Amino acid sequence: xxxxxxxxxxxICTVEDxxxxxxxxxxxxxxxxxxxxxxxxxxxALLDRCPHKAGPLSQGIVHGExxxxxxxxxxIDLASGEAKAPDVGCARRFPxxxxxxxxxxxxx
Amino acid sequence: xxxxxxxxxxxxxxxxRTIEELLTIAPDRYDITVFGSEPHPNYNRIxxxxxxxxxxxxxxxxxxSLDWYAENNITLHTSKTITRIDRMRxxxxxxxxxxxxxxxxxxxxxxxPFILPVPGKDLKGVITYRDIYDTETMIETAKVxxxxxxxxxxxxxxxxxxxxxxxxxxxxVVHLGDWLLDRQLDDTAGALLRKSLEDRGLTFxxxxxxxxxxxxxxxxxxxxxxxxxxEVPADLVVMAVGIRPNSSLAESAGLHCDRGIKVSDxxxxxxxRIYAVGECVNHxxxxxxxxxxxxxxAKVCANHLAQHGIGQYKGxxxxxxxxxxxxxxxxxxxxxxxxxxxxxxxxxxxxxxxxKLVIKDDQLVGACLYGDTTDxxxxxxxxxxxxxxxDLREHIMFGESAIGDSGVGGQSRxxxxxxxxxxxxxxxVCKGTIVKAxxxxxxxxxxxxxxxxxxxxxxxxxxxxxxQILMNCLGSSFQExxxxxxxxxxxxxxxxxxxxxxxxxxxxxHKEVYDFLEWRTPNxxxxxxxxxxxxxxxxxxHEAKDDPQSRFVNERVHANIQKDGTFSVIPQMKGGVTxxxxxxxxxxxxxxxxxxxxxxxxxxxxxxxxxxxxxxxNVWQDxxxxxxxxxxxxxxxxxxxxxxxxxxxxxxxxxxxxxxxxTMLANMWSPHKVKLAVSGCPRNCAExxxxxxxxxxxxxxxxxxxGGNGGIKTEVAQFLCKVKTxxxxxxxxxxxxxxxxxEAYYLDRTVHYIERVxxxxxxAKVVEDAxxxxxxxxxxxxxxxxxxxxxxARIAGxxxxxxxxxxxxx
Numbered sequence: 001x002x003x004x005x006x007x008x009x010x011x012i013c014t015v016e017d018x019x020x021x022x023x024x025x026x027x028x029x030x031x032x033x034x035x036x037x038x039x040x041x042x043x044x045a046l047l048d049r050c051p052h053k054a055g056p057l058s059q060g061i062v063h064g065e066x067x068x069x070x071x072x073x074x075x076i077d078l079a080s081g082e083a084k085a086p087d088v089g090c091a092r093r094f095p096x097x098x099x100x101x102x103x104x105x106x107x108x
Numbered sequence: 109x110x111x112x113x114x115x116x117x118x119x120x121x122x123x124x125r126t127i128e129e130l131l132t133i134a135p136d137r138y139d140i141t142v143f144g145s146e147p148h149p150n151y152n153r154i155x156x157x158x159x160x161x162x163x164x165x166x167x168x169x170x171x172x173s174l175d176w177y178a179e180n181n182i183t184l185h186t187s188k189t190i191t192r193i194d195r196m197r198x199x200x201x202x203x204x205x206x207x208x209x210x211x212x213x214x215x216x217x218x219x220x221p222f223i224l225p226v227p228g229k230d231l232k233g234v235i236t237y238r239d240i241y242d243t244e245t246m247i248e249t250a251k252v253x254x255x256x257x258x259x260x261x262x263x264x265x266x267x268x269x270x271x272x273x274x275x276x277x278x279x280x281v282v283h284l285g286d287w288l289l290d291r292q293l294d295d296t297a298g299a300l301l302r303k304s305l306e307d308r309g310l311t312f313x314x315x316x317x318x319x320x321x322x323x324x325x326x327x328x329x330x331x332x333x334x335x336x337x338x339e340v341p342a343d344l345v346v347m348a349v350g351i352r353p354n355s356s357l358a359e360s361a362g363l364h365c366d367r368g369i370k371v372s373d374x375x376x377x378x379x380x381r382i383y384a385v386g387e388c389v390n391h392x393x394x395x396x397x398x399x400x401x402x403x404x405x406a407k408v409c410a411n412h413l414a415q416h417g418i419g420q421y422k423g424x425x426x427x428x429x430x431x432x433x434x435x436x437x438x439x440x441x442x443x444x445x446x447x448x449x450x451x452x453x454x455x456x457x458x459x460x461x462x463x464k465l466v467i468k469d470d471q472l473v474g475a476c477l478y479g480d481t482t483d484x485x486x487x488x489x490x491x492x493x494x495x496x497x498x499d500l501r502e503h504i505m506f507g508e509s510a511i512g513d514s515g516v517g518g519q520s521r522x523x524x525x526x527x528x529x530x531x532x533x534x535x536x537v538c539k540g541t542i543v544k545a546x547x548x549x550x551x552x553x554x555x556x557x558x559x560x561x562x563x564x565x566x567x568x569x570x571x572x573x574x575x576q577i578l579m580n581c582l583g584s585s586f587q588e589x590x591x592x593x594x595x596x597x598x599x600x601x602x603x604x605x606x607x608x609x610x611x612x613x614x615x616x617x618h619k620e621v622y623d624f625l626e627w628r629t630p631n632x633x634x635x636x637x638x639x640x641x642x643x644x645x646x647x648x649x650h651e652a653k654d655d656p657q658s659r660f661v662n663e664r665v666h667a668n669i670q671k672d673g674t675f676s677v678i679p680q681m682k683g684g685v686t687x688x689x690x691x692x693x694x695x696x697x698x699x700x701x702x703x704x705x706x707x708x709x710x711x712x713x714x715x716x717x718x719x720x721x722x723x724x725x726n727v728w729q730d731x732x733x734x735x736x737x738x739x740x741x742x743x744x745x746x747x748x749x750x751x752x753x754x755x756x757x758x759x760x761x762x763x764x765x766x767x768x769x770x771t772m773l774a775n776m777w778s779p780h781k782v783k784l785a786v787s788g789c790p791r792n793c794a795e796x797x798x799x800x801x802x803x804x805x806x807x808x809x810x811x812x813x814x815g816g817n818g819g820i821k822t823e824v825a826q827f828l829c830k831v832k833t834x835x836x837x838x839x840x841x842x843x844x845x846x847x848x849x850x851e852a853y854y855l856d857r858t859v860h861y862i863e864r865v866x867x868x869x870x871x872a873k874v875v876e877d878a879x880x881x882x883x884x885x886x887x888x889x890x891x892x893x894x895x896x897x898x899x900x901a902r903i904a905g906x907x908x909x910x911x912x913x914x915x916x917x918x
Contacts, residue, residue: 026913068633
C-alpha cells in the first residue's frame with residue numbers, strides 16, 4: 001500500500017458483480033487478473049495463473065480463503081498467493097480495496 | 109485464558125498418534141503434558157526388529173523428535189512413570205514425585221510382556237522383547253555370547269530369533285504349539301515357515317514346555333531345562349510368550365478393568381474424564397496387540413477429545429505380516445476355517461508357496477498366504493468390505509492381476525518393482541519416491557501418500573499398487589483405507605452419512621448440511637462441495653437449488669476446460685446421428701470462431717476444441733444445438749450402431765433405441781459420468797459391453813448389461829436381464845440408473861457401486877421387484893422433468909457474468 005502514489009486504483013466492478021465463493025476475470029495485456037469474493041465478502045486479487053502449470057485460477061472453486069486450481073487441484077491461499085503444502089509456489093498478488101461496495105484494483 | 113489440561117500417560121505410538129490426530133482437528137484446545145517411562149521420544153516400536161537385525165538404526169525409527177514436542181507446546185516428561193492417579197483431585201503422580209493436574213486424562217500405557225512363572229526367570233540374561241532397551245541388550249549380548257534361546261514361536265519371538273541369528277548367535281526357538289505362529293498361520297503354512305527358518309540356521313525345539321531356567325553362582329543364565337528333561341545351553345533367554353495389557357495403574361485408580369482397561373466405543377473408561385487407547389485397553393472384549401487398530405482408536409479418541417463428538421470405534425479386522433526380510437507371509441480373518449466355511453487352497457511345497465482362502469456365505473472371511481503375499485492387500489480389502497465374491501470365485505486364487513487389466517501397464521506386483529519403476533502414470537511418481545516418503549515422513553495410509561507424493565491422486569488406478577507398497581514397507585502397521593472413509597478433511601462423516609442426513613432431515617442447502625453435520629470449515633472445500641451439491645440435487649429434485657459455485661468449472665460453464673484455459677464444445681448428437689444442416693452450422697461456427705481443431709469423439713459426436721470462454725454463448729447460439737453434457741458428472745452419450753434399418757445383420761432398430769434413451773436421459777446429473785450404448789445384434793458394434801448401461805438387441809428382444817467401463821480399468825458389463833419391448837428397455841435401464849443416482853457415492857462409477865452392493869441386490873431392486881422398478885423409474889422421470897437445456901438457458905441470459913470478462917480501460 002505504500003506505493004499507492006504510483007499505483008492508481010482502478011474501479012473494476014461492484015462486489016455484487018462477483019459471485020460469492022466465486023470470481024471474475026479482469027483482462028489485462030500483461031496477464032489477466034482473477035478477482036475473488038469469499039463468503040464473508042472479502043475480495044482478493046491474484047494473477048490468473050497457477051504457479052504449477054499456469055491454470056486459470058479464476059475458474060477454480062473458492063472455499064474459505066482458498067481457491068483450488070481447475071487443472072490439477074493445487075490449493076492457493078487467496079491472501080498470500082502461496083500454494084498450500086505439500087505444493088510449493090506462489091501466484092502474484094494485486095492490491096485490492098472495497099469502498100462503498102465498489103471494487104478497486106491496483107494493476108501496474 | 110487458561111486452556112483445559114490434557115495429560116497423556118504413555119509416550120508410545122497409540123498415545124502420541126492420538127495427540128497428532130487431536131492437533132490436526134483442534135490444535136489449540138488443550139495444554140498437553142506427556143509422561144513416558146522410557147528416556148526416548150516416541151519411536152516406532154514395530155521397527156525394533158529391523159534395528160535388531162541391523163537393517164535400520166535407532167535414529168531411523170524415531171517418529172516424533174524432541175523438537176516436535178517443543179513446536180507443539182507439549183510438555184514432555186521422559187523417564188518418569190506415573191504411579192498413581194488421584195481421581196478426586198484430578199491429578200497424576202509420577203515416581204519422582206512430579207504431580208500434574210488434568211481436566212482430561214489419556215491412558216496409553218501399552219502392554220507388558222508376559223513372564224513365564226518358572227524358576228530362574230529373574231536370572232541375569234533373561235529378558236523380554238518390548239523396547240529399545242531390550243533391543244540394545246540383545247545387540248550387546250550378541251557381541252560377546254554364543255547361545256540364545258527364544259521362548260515363544262510367535263511373531264515377536266521369530267523376529268527376535270532372526271535378529272539374534274543375524275547378529276551371530278546360535279539360536280534355538282522353544283515353542284509350545286504344534287506349529288509356528290499358530291495364531292497367525294495354519295499348520296501347512298507353519299511347516300513351510302519352519303523349513304525356511306531352519307534353512308537360515310535357526311533350531312526349533314517344539315512342541316516343548318519350559319520347566320526351569322538354570323543359572324550359575326553369579327546369577328547368570330546357563331541353560332534352559334524342559335518338562336521332558338531335555339536341556340539346552342543358554343547365555344541369553346528371550347521370553348516372547350505374549351503380552352498383557354498394562355492396566356495396573358488404571359486398576360489402582362479404581363477404573364473397571366478386565367484383561368485391559370474397559371473402554372466404550374468412544375474410547376472412554378468408566379470415568380468420563382479418562383480416555384484410554386492402545387494395547388492397554390479392552391474394547392468389546394478384545395485387547396489388540398497390533399498397531400493398525402490402535403491408530404483407528406486414536407482417530408476416534410481424538411475426535412471426542414476435540415469435542416466433535418462423532419465417530420465410533422467398532423473393532424478391527426486384523427492382518428499379520430512377519431517382519432523377517434525374505435520371508436513373505438500374510439494372514440487375516442478366520443484363516444483356520446470352521447463349520448460352514450469352504451477352503452480354496454493352492455499348495456506348491458517345492459516352490460515354497462501356499463495359499464488358503466476361507467469362504468463363508470459367498471464372502472471371503474479369511475486368508476493365509478505363504479511365499480507369495482502380493483495379493484494380501486487385495487484379499488484383506490475384500491475381507492474388510494465383505495464384498496460378495498461369486499463373480500470372482502474362479503479367479504480369486506490367482507490374485508487381483510488375474511481379474512483384469514489393472515490399468516498400470518500390467519504392472520501389478522509392487523514387490524517385484526524397481527525403485528525407478530513408475531507407479532503413478534498420471535503424475536509420474538516412481539516406486540522409490542513413494543517408499544522414501546513412507547519412511548522419511550512416517551506415512552501410514554494411502555491418503556497420506558496421495559497428499560505427499562501425488563501418487564494415486566489423479567485417476568486412482570494405481571491405488572492398489574500404492575496399498576501394496578505401503579503394506580510391504582509397514583507390515584502390520586499398514587492402515588488400509590477403510591471403505592467408510594470421510595468425505596474429505598472438512599468432516600468425519602462418510603458419504604453414506606451425509607446422504608442419509610440430507611434425506612432424513614430434508615436438508616436443502618449447503619449451509620444447512622454444513623451446520624447440521626458440524627462441518628469443520630465454513631463452506632467446505634473443492635472436494636466436498638461438488639459432492640454435497642449432487643446429494644442435495646439428487647435427493648430433493650425441484651426443491652434443492654443448484655449452486656454453480658459448488659460445481660467444478662466444466663459443469664458451471666457447461667464446456668470442458670483445456671490445458672490452456674480454452675474450452676471444448678460438444679453439441680448433442682443423439683445416438684451419433686446428425687444431418688447436413690447441423691454439419692453445415694458446425695462448419696460455419698468452426699470458421700467464424702477460428703476453432704483450432706474439430707475432432708470426432710469416442711462417443712460418436714463432434715468436438716470443437718479451443719473455444720474462448722467469452723465466445724461460448726455465441727458459439728452455442730450459432731450452433732443451434734443442445735448441450736451434449738460432455739463435460740459433467742452426468743449423462744454423456746448413447747452410442748449406437750446402424751441397426752435393422754440399414755444393417756443386414758441388425759435384429760432391432762438400435763439407432764432409434766439409442767436416440768430414445770438419450771432423449772429420455774437428457775440433462776441428467778449423476779454421481780459420475782454415465783455412458784450408454786445400444787447394439788443392433790450380438791456382434792455388438794456399439795461396444796455395449798463396456799458401458800454403464802449396455803443394450804444388445806437379439807431377435808427375441810433386448811439384453812441389458814450394467815456396470816461396464818472402458819476407462820481407467822476396463823470392466824466388462826454384467827448381464828442384468830433380458831426384456832422384450834423398447835418400453836421395457838427404457839424402464840429397466842432408467843430404474844437402474846435412478847438406483848445408482850440415489851445410492852452411489854459421489855464419484856463412484858456404476859461399476860464401483862455394483863461392486864459395493866452386489867449385482868444380486870441390483871437384480872432384486874430392478875428386475876425382480878416390478879413395483880419398485882416402476883417407482884424408481886417414476887422418480888427418475890420426475891427429477892428430469894422440465895430441466896432446461898443449459899446452453900439454451902445461457903443463450904437466454906442465465907449466469908451472464910460468468911462469460912463476460914471485465915475490461916480495464918487504461
